Amino acid sequence: MDSAIPTIYDISVPGRHGSKLPDVDVPKSDMPADLLRADVRLPEVSELQVVRHFVDLSELNHAIDKGFYPLGSCTMKYNPKINEDMARLAGFAHLHPLADESGTQGALALMYELQNWLAEISGFKGTSLQPAAGAQGEFAGILMIRNYHLDRGEPQRTTILVPNSAHGTNPATCTMAGLNVKELPSDQDGNVDLEALRAACAGDNAKTIAGMMITVPNTLGLFEAHILEALEIVHAAGGLMYMDGANMNALLGVVKPGELGFDVMHYNLHKTFSTPHGGGGPGCGAVAVGEKLLPFLPGPLVQMIEAGTDDEAPLYGLRMPEKSIGRLKAFHGNFGMHVRAYTYIRMHGAEGLKRIARHAVLNANYIRVKLQNAYHVPYNRICGHEFVMEGHFKDVPDVHALDISKRLMDYGIHPPTNYFPLIVPEALLIEPTETEDKATLDEFIAAMLKIAQEAHETPELLTSAPHSTPVSRLDEVRAAKQLVLCCSPVRQAASD
Ligand SMILES: *Cc1c(COP(=O)(O)O)cnc(C)c1O
Numbered sequence: 001m002d003s004a005i006p007t008i009y010d011i012s013v014p015g016r017h018g019s020k021l022p023d024v025d026v027p028k029s030d031m032p033a034d035l036l037r038a039d040v041r042l043p044e045v046s047e048l049q050v051v052r053h054f055v056d057l058s059e060l061n062h063a064i065d066k067g068f069y070p071l072g073s074c075t076m077k078y079n080p081k082i083n084e085d086m087a088r089l090a091g092f093a094h095l096h097p098l099a100d101e102s103g104t105q106g107a108l109a110l111m112y113e114l115q116n117w118l119a120e121i122s123g124f125k126g127t128s129l130q131p132a133a134g135a136q137g138e139f140a141g142i143l144m145i146r147n148y149h150l151d152r153g154e155p156q157r158t159t160i161l162v163p164n165s166a167h168g169t170n171p172a173t174c175t176m177a178g179l180n181v182k183e184l185p186s187d188q189d190g191n192v193d194l195e196a197l198r199a200a201c202a203g204d205n206a207k208t209i210a211g212m213m214i215t216v217p218n219t220l221g222l223f224e225a226h227i228l229e230a231l232e233i234v235h236a237a238g239g240l241m242y243m244d245g246a247n248m249n250a251l252l253g254v255v256k257p258g259e260l261g262f263d264v265m266h267y268n269l270h271k272t273f274s275t276p277h278g279g280g281g282p283g284c285g286a287v288a289v290g291e292k293l294l295p296f297l298p299g300p301l302v303q304m305i306e307a308g309t310d311d312e313a314p315l316y317g318l319r320m321p322e323k324s325i326g327r328l329k330a331f332h333g334n335f336g337m338h339v340r341a342y343t344y345i346r347m348h349g350a351e352g353l354k355r356i357a358r359h360a361v362l363n364a365n366y367i368r369v370k371l372q373n374a375y376h377v378p379y380n381r382i383c384g385h386e387f388v389m390e391g392h393f394k395d396v397p398d399v400h401a402l403d404i405s406k407r408l409m410d411y412g413i414h415p416p417t418n419y420f421p422l423i424v425p426e427a428l429l430i431e432p433t434e435t436e437d438k439a440t441l442d443e444f445i446a447a448m449l450k451i452a453q454e455a456h457e458t459p460e461l462l463t464s465a466p467h468s469t470p471v472s473r474l475d476e477v478r479a480a481k482q483l484v485l486c487c488s489p490v491r492q493a494a495s496d
Helices: 047-061 082-086 105-122 134-151 169-176 193-200 203-210 227-236 243-252 293-298 335-371 401-410 438-455 459-463 474-483 487-495
Strands: 126-128 161-162 179-183 209-215 240-245 264-266 285-291 300-308 315-320 386-389 428-432
Touching: 047 285, 047 474, 082 335, 082 386, 105 126, 105 243, 105 285, 105 300, 105 315, 105 335, 134 169, 134 209, 134 240, 134 264, 134 285, 134 293, 161 169, 169 179, 179 193, 193 227, 203 209, 209 227, 227 240, 240 243, 243 335, 335 386, 335 428, 335 438, 401 428, 401 438, 401 459, 438 459
Parallel strands: 161 179, 161 209, 209 240, 240 264
Antiparallel strands: 126 285, 264 285, 300 315, 386 428
């Protein structure tokens, strides 16, 4: 296996060059001797060799541009190339973040429209594009809720209710904001347990409730059937309702969380609106809020200072909301993400956004129904844009969800999300998104059915998978915690 991945040093040939420097047109002088290190070994390669080497390396990774990527809870959808073209327009890409407002009117207009569209799509009053990720949007939302209660003289409201199906960022956010988490159980249908919610908000408990964070559809991919009751119970206790909007892909153009009665939500533009995911950022976790939290939004926000006329474009400027929780990000947030999301929304229009949600939901349900006889689907009802099944068979105890995922790689498909949500043992969370066609879904279904058959007939094929990748099973924790980023040690790590 080891020899399959040559490093750039393996292809280095002494004396070979990849660049040519122009003739010197200034007087020559010596480099300071203490800066020159004799022990630095640099590869000696031609430009074409470098290009081929890195293209080869890039092909060792799976990517959305290479194949199906049904990673649940992540909405790994196709990143349209027109998004990239727009983000690279010189007027956007070369804009200096310190340029003053008179020189950035076009960029401000784009942000202003995006703020308004995101408010309209979610049924809220205002949006801030500051947060750089969903998790940071959560942090912004919970800080706004906290400051709202402080502003009203209710500092004792420090409890946030979080269902046990929640994404791990939800409780982490509350803790970072200095609030306490109270976990709520789920009922047998996968909804939040309403009796437990009532008890948590009853009597004296109500005085300490700051709010509730809930994901809709939840992380099981299920629409919370009692969401209106939950909203009523928490509001009656004086708390505010936070919607984790990571799963907005299932609701676009169909449900407006602000109209349901939520007070605040975040979007993940890198999920719902097709901007790229990248190693924890740069993303955008825009927050949208209702009337109560408008003064607390993180800023600066873009506002229209003067409406346009037939002859003149409107004038835009930046402002900090009156009781803002402050800035979360330098300058204007991840502006390149705003351009991409703007492009995606503009390309699809209102009707197109509805189609996105419908196809995402249809695709997930199609796979669920096709796999429900071969695998156990614990909450087997109409799902949103994703669903959970168990990667385990009662009659083959040695095969686990991880083995199924590893085997899927041999079929050229990225594994689904493993072991999340935590409330389903051996969970495999599958999210196809709307951007895949039926042929791709059918290939995935065929691979999953074949794997179920293999699990019964030749389980060792699964427990020793993957067989087709450059390296087989890695210590995933160590690989993430001890990143090896330089050339030569890679081979050693891979052969460990
Ligand atoms: C992805 C996700 C988050 C976190 O979003 P990031 O952009 O990755 O920080 C939060 N909640 C849910 C339900 C998610 O799926």
